Amino acid sequence: xxxxxxxxxxxxxxxxxxxxxxxxxxxxxxxxxxxxxxxxxxxxxxxxxxxxxxxxxxxxxxxxxxxxxxxxxxxxxxxxxxxxxxxxxxxxxxxxxxxxxxxxxxxxxxxxxxxxxxxxxxxxxxxxxxxxxxxxxxxxxxxxxxxxxxxxxxxxxxxxxxxxxxxxxxxxxxxxxxxxxxxxxxxxxxxxxxxxxxxxxxxxxxxxxxxxxxxxxxxxxxxxxxxxxxxxxxxxxxxxxxxxxxxxxxxxxxxxxxxxxxxxxxxxxxxxxxxxxxxxxxxxxxxxxxxxxxxxxxxxxxxxxxxxxxxxxxxxxxxxxxxxxxxxxxxxxxxxxxxxxxxxxxxxxxxxxxxxxxxxxxxxxxxxxxxxxxxxxxxxxxxxxxxxxxxxxxxxxxxxxxxxxxxxxxxxxxxxxxxxxxxxxxxxxxxxxxxxxxxxxxxxxxxxxxxxxxxxxxxxxxxxxxxxxxxxxxxxxxxxxxxxxxxxxxxxxxxxxxxxxxxxxxxxxxxxxxxxxxxxxxxxxxxxxxxxxxxxxxxxxxxxxxxxxxxxxxxxxxxxxxxxxxxxxxxxxxxxxxxxxxxxxxxxxxxxxxxxxxxxxxxxxxxxxxxxxxxxxxxxxxxxxxxxxxxxxxxxxxxxxxxxxxxxxxxxxxxxxxxxxxxxxxxxxxxxxxxxxxxxxxxxxxxxxxxxxxxxxxxxxxxxxxxxxxxxxxxxxxxx
Numbered sequence: 027x028x029x030x031x032x033x034x035x036x037x038x039x040x041x042x043x044x045x046x047x048x049x050x051x052x053x054x055x056x057x058x059x060x061x062x063x064x065x066x067x068x069x070x071x072x073x074x075x076x077x078x079x080x081x082x083x084x085x086x087x088x089x090x091x092x093x094x095x096x097x098x099x100x101x102x103x104x105x106x107x108x109x110x111x112x113x114x115x116x117x118x119x120x121x122x123x124x125x126x127x128x129x130x131x132x133x134x135x136x137x138x139x140x141x142x143x144x145x146x147x148x149x150x151x152x153x154x155x156x157x158x159x160x161x162x163x164x165x166x167x168x169x170x171x172x173x174x175x176x177x178x179x180x181x182x183x184x185x186x187x188x189x190x191x192x193x194x195x196x197x198x199x200x201x202x203x204x205x206x207x208x209x210x211x212x213x214x215x216x217x218x219x220x221x222x223x224x225x226x227x228x229x230x231x232x233x234x235x236x237x238x239x240x241x242x243x244x245x246x247x248x249x250x251x252x253x254x255x256x257x258x259x260x261x262x263x264x265x266x267x268x269x270x271x272x273x274x275x276x277x278x279x280x281x282x283x284x285x286x287x288x289x290x291x292x293x294x295x296x297x298x299x300x301x302x303x304x305x306x307x308x309x310x311x312x313x314x315x316x317x318x319x320x321x322x323x324x325x326x327x328x329x330x331x332x333x334x335x336x337x338x339x340x341x342x343x344x345x346x347x348x349x350x351x352x353x354x355x356x357x358x359x360x361x362x363x364x365x366x367x368x369x370x371x372x373x374x375x376x377x378x379x380x381x382x383x384x385x386x387x388x389x390x391x392x393x394x395x396x397x398x399x400x401x402x403x404x405x406x407x408x409x410x411x412x413x414x415x416x417x418x419x420x421x422x423x424x425x426x427x428x429x430x431x432x433x434x435x436x437x438x439x440x441x442x443x444x445x446x447x448x449x450x451x452x453x454x455x456x457x458x459x460x461x462x463x464x465x466x467x468x469x470x471x472x473x474x475x476x477x478x479x480x481x482x483x484x485x486x487x488x489x490x491x492x493x494x495x496x497x498x499x500x501x502x503x504x505x506x507x508x509x510x511x512x513x514x515x516x517x518x519x520x521x522x523x524x525x526x527x528x529x530x531x532x533x534x535x536x537x538x539x540x541x542x543x544x545x546x547x548x549x550x551x552x553x554x555x556x557x558x559x560x561x562x563x564x565x566x567x568x569x570x571x572x573x574x575x576x577x578x579x580x581x582x583x584x585x586x587x588x589x590x591x592x593x594x595x596x597x598x599x600x601x602x603x604x605x606x607x608x609x610x611x612x613x614x615x616x617x618x619x620x621x622x623x624x625x626x627x628x629x630x631x632x633x634x635x636x637x638x639x640x641x642x643x644x645x646x647x648x649x650x651x652x653x654x655x656x657x658x659x660x661x662x663x664x665x666x667x668x669x670x671x672x673x674x675x676x677x678x679x680x681x682x683x684x685x686x687x688x689x690x691x692x693x694x695x696x697x698x699x700x701x702x703x704x705x706x707x708x709x710x711x712x713x714x715x716x717x718x719x720x721x722x723x724x725x726x727x728x729x730x731x732x733x734x735x736x737x738x739x740x741x742x743x744x745x746x
Contacts, residue, residue: 130188167375347378410660437553449550527553531587673742
């Protein structure tokens, strides 16, 4: 088969373009400046975060407000505790001053109303929404405690309960403050993303000067100056200059990336060594950074299977706790101890508050998505992340995923009496004015060797090749079509390397020297291949170490190309390769693997792979933040590094472990603590006061929070 070049070059093999053109359609490329299936203009604004899930009762809660309420409540609680007759008896001291008896009722009421207000308001909201949960349980506990305290002051009960009430509210505030603080730290990734954008930019004016304007004032089409050390203010394309850009905030890759004229740059990245001029192509919500922020927010608010289980358990716990509290009160009342009936009932309600259960999943979700975002792994769908740990086969689209999606010169052969450097220098000069990827590969290869021949009289030979004059001699570069038209014969010393390159699936171009009469002589041959990503081999090895039993590669390229890449990557007999597959058939390939009982993760560049990405159990789109199929994938690998697939597996396994551990702890804690709070071991002298119950409840929340924080230790980014 043949592949027709952009400028008319015809080359052996059916190498597909980055846009995955079908093998039979690759025979004709069009000079329109845009590859088929271009990502240009993809609107990320449509993918904002979903509504909050899971820990909704915390929506709008401010950690700072809880901090203030805690400290003021603590200050008011201290004199209540100090003037309690029970506390004085315990510690063997006595206090007596005018109005001391009012300390408990007055200060306790302030603590109940001021400190307990968030819980009371939350309870009303849960009742209104018919979704009983932890806020209703807390409100019931402190309300019963307050009623018992008032009744005690009126002489109904013989309890010393005001200090218990104040301590209970204060401890609840402390636990809630720490919980909100933990979640806020995890979700700080969003604020960190927003902070990556500079406050203003240097916009170039029509007169050639520059004016400093707020970033919000930039519009598409503006040109901005980005100085060395400054951040790019908006997505755009470099129109002048070149610089090494630190893109770690987008891709997770710490090594700077060289960007030159014509290349895209992303808002928030840093020009590390020189100034560039950038034409703005996207601003505000349309930038890649804003899209990443929406993905992180959406993932953190998404509800996975484990969260649904936790929510159901929390709702069930409300009814269990209420029933247990009523039963506890009735049993102790029947036993003739009304004081203990009140104390035990309050303790049961306190112990049963499902703070740990409510925090178990949301904190893991928030932390996992924040940690992954810093590594260039953007989780869009929580269910996709949960499923990743069960994947048995990883299917890679070859072009643009395992390979760079751009040709490089992998072989040079020169006719007798000439050197490789000479023919490459001439070919690079002839192709210098061509915009086709094969032409750029030749000029790039010549430039890397420091070759600098100059050409004149460039002419494109439509459907055949290109022609130019170098040092007074005419030359042409092209493939088989040009050779046939000119009647040129390839010398024997060039035929063998060309045959070997063709067998590997490489594109083969020839350099022809034209005499004054136009008679051609083939003096050079070049093999050009889509270069395998250096990190792709390591990615395959890491997946094997992670326990993935089958690696699958799929491509629209010819079988020789596919087999050469598979051998280069180290695929074995247990793996599979699908070649000459049309984009429309990739979906059926994924379905076929699933019908064989395999759970499949599909990794593609997200253009024509969208149906397959959607069909797979987990779809992973690889590429820069603005160039991915957001709709069709559950996970986006912004770094374009296939090694990140293993990072997703590790993250899935680690976050699932933390969810299970937290759920087990939160559920097990209640199974043990509720009977103990009810007083089932009172006969053995083992009882819990409401304040101690509050301490245990808060301690369980802290255990869950600390366990989730261990996710920060999971390494996701590939080692440099």
